[in-house]
Amino acid sequence: MRELYAKLNRLFPLGELTERRSNLAFITLTAEYLRPVLLHLRDREGFSHLVLLTAVDWLEEGQFQLSYLLSDRANGRDIGLRLMLPRDGASMESIHDLWPTAATYQRELREMFGIDFPGSPRINEEFILEGWTDIPPYRRDFDTLKFAQENFVARPGRETWDPARHMKDQLYPDGA
Amino acid sequence: MKAELEKRIVKGPDGIEFEVDPLQDYYCQEAPTVMPAAYSKIVEGFFNWARAESLWILGFGTGCGAIEMRPLMTPRFDAYRYGVQWRPTPRQANLFIISGYLSVKTLKRAIRSYEQMQNPKYVIGLGSCTINGGMYWDSYNTLKRLDYYLPVDLYIAGCMPRPEALLQGFEDLKEIIRAGKGEGANQYAQYFDWYKMNQKQVIHDWDMPDYNW
Numbered sequence: 108m109r110e111l112y113a114k115l116n117r118l119f120p121l122g123e124l125t126e127r128r129s130n131l132a133f134i135t136l137t138a139e140y141l142r143p144v145l146l147h148l149r150d151r152e153g154f155s156h157l158v159l160l161t162a163v164d165w166l167e168e169g170q171f172q173l174s175y176l177l178s179d180r181a182n183g184r185d186i187g188l189r190l191m192l193p194r195d196g197a198s199m200e201s202i203h204d205l206w207p208t209a210a211t212y213q214r215e216l217r218e219m220f221g222i223d224f225p226g227s228p229r230i231n232e233e234f235i236l237e238g239w240t241d242i243p244p245y246r247r248d249f250d251t252l253k254f255a256q257e258n259f260v261a262r263p264g265r266e267t268w269d270p271a272r273h274m275k276d277q278l279y280p281d282g283a
Numbered sequence: 284m285k286a287e288l289e290k291r292i293v294k295g296p297d298g299i300e301f302e303v304d305p306l307q308d309y310y311c312q313e314a315p316t317v318m319p320a321a322y323s324k325i326v327e328g329f330f331n332w333a334r335a336e337s338l339w340i341l342g343f344g345t346g347c348g349a350i351e352m353r354p355l356m357t358p359r360f361d362a363y364r365y366g367v368q369w370r371p372t373p374r375q376a377n378l379f380i381i382s383g384y385l386s387v388k389t390l391k392r393a394i395r396s397y398e399q400m401q402n403p404k405y406v407i408g409l410g411s412c413t414i415n416g417g418m419y420w421d422s423y424n425t426l427k428r429l430d431y432y433l434p435v436d437l438y439i440a441g442c443m444p445r446p447e448a449l450l451q452g453f454e455d456l457k458e459i460i461r462a463g464k465g466e467g468a469n470q471y472a473q474y475f476d477w478y479k480m481n482q483k484q485v486i487h488d489w490d491m492p493d494y495n496w
Binding site: 238240254255260261262264265 | 391431
């Protein structure tokens with residue numbers, strides 16, 4: 108993967124390389140170089156399969172991380188491309204014309220994280236949720252417990268035991 | 284409201300145009316009514332015995348619990364020997380097993396399926412999720428109490444309950460029906476407004492008829 112990274116780095120300004128295994132590595136890059144790098148990997152290097160496209164919410168940094176994982180079946184190697192997006196008004200270029208399957212991932216990210224992909228097919232249609240009115244549920248500032256308590260009726264009698272406090276009460280009943 | 288439910292002009296295959304109001308023409312929007320018991324206690328007892336001996340389950344798996352119903356159809360557990368069988372459509376079924384977690388999106392389909400089943404009908408809540416939410420107690424789209432949205436006759440606890448537990452549950456449900464206590468459909472009819480209110484509280488985009496039979 109080092110040779111591939113060196114080769115790519117001569118063509119595009121890339122960020123750091125993170126090697127996980129001999130056949131799996133991640134490359135950080137900026138959003139504007141994503142499409143040329145993806146095209147190069149697909150057409151020149153044999154990474155013909157988009158395995159997944161997913162997001163991570165870095166709430167404290169105010170950023171979303173997008174991960175594009177590509178697979179080269181012939182040579183048995185995988186490469187991941189990571190990029191950061193500003194969290195406010197997150198929007199990213201769609202890659203549904205490179206891999207049609209990306210449209211489904213992009214619809215999911217649109218609904219669950221609120222990341223927009225302008226031009227992606229059916230991007231604004233409901234994907235899994237129906238009639239969702241709150242902020243996208245996979246964002247980390249969405250409080251699922253609070254939402255569940257406000258929306259769904261709970262059956263009384265369910266107790267929650269904090270393990271640390273429970274064990275302390277059990278072992279040190281005097282409160283030492 | 285869905286586009287397919289709105290009033291519109293339709294052109295028939297013979298070229299004649301006519302107006303269709305799906306809510307009036309395709310669905311019966313009349314609220315359900317309470318079905319009185321038979322005229323004599325002996326006859327009602329006989330009816331209940333007959334009902335108990337033919338539990339026909341709607342083949343609708345709402346959650347992971349549906350996986351526990353598959354072995355029941357196979358020779359190892361063989362629920363058919365108890366007069367229990369699975370049917371493909373709500374019209375032929377009288378027992379609805381909510382098998383595991385019920386999301387808001389599935390609740391819509393579950394309500395429509397339940398309402399299309401013929402009286403008398405029974406509901407079994409399978410697994411902890413239908414009782415108090417189970418492991419999805421803090422989930423953003425999983426209901427925590429099934430009995431607020433559909434009348435439940437019996438719960439089978441567990442996560443997941445084994446097929447043996449389901450067989451025992453069927454036997455218990457038969458006891459309930461034979462004792463004349465399987466009145467879920469009548470309860471649904473009697474407290475219809477309350478059930479609809481609860482259902483509409485969680486389903487924010489109500490895009491179906493209020494009652495469809």
